[in-house]
Amino acid sequence: MKAVTFALMAMALGAAAPAGASEQLAKDKQCMGCHAIDKDGAAPAFKNIAAQWKGKKGAESTLSITIRRGSKAAGGPHWGKATMPNTDERPQVSLAEGKKLAQWVLKQ
Ligand code: HEC
Known part of the structure; x- marks a missing residue:
């Protein structure tokens, strides 16, 4: 029983590390x-x-293009503010x- 608890704890810790x-x-x-993370400012x-x-087709690839090359490369701006x-x-x-x-942004 104890071994199972420890295994589950190890798994939980392992899952938390990448975030x-x-x-x-x-x-x-x-x-x-x-x-x-949770307040709009200069950027959303x-x-x-x-x-x-979340749940939209191509979200991860669109966001990763913005992240790597800015809003315009991803067909934005999408927020009507400044461009990234x-x-x-x-x-x-x-x-x-x-x-x-x-992936991390989509999990926030
Ligand atoms: C100089 C300021 C600035 C920096 C630095 C910046 N961003 Fe942005 N980001 C913005 C602005 C402004 C927007 C809104 C642009 C728009 O309307 O699409 C934005 C939008 C985004 C979006 C949403 C794009 C969309 O189409 O909805 C993501 C995801 C994002 N940023 C992630 C990041 C990540 C990850 C980093 C670090 C690598 C980063 N940003 C660094 C200003 C910035």
């Missing part, structure tokens, strides 16, 4: 300079972005990082 890593990645890439809140896109700049004005985001960040 934390993605949040750190968002900080490293200066996303939080414009975005917050990640929670509102998630609510808008391309990576001339912020840290480069790789294909794998863009995918990871898009």
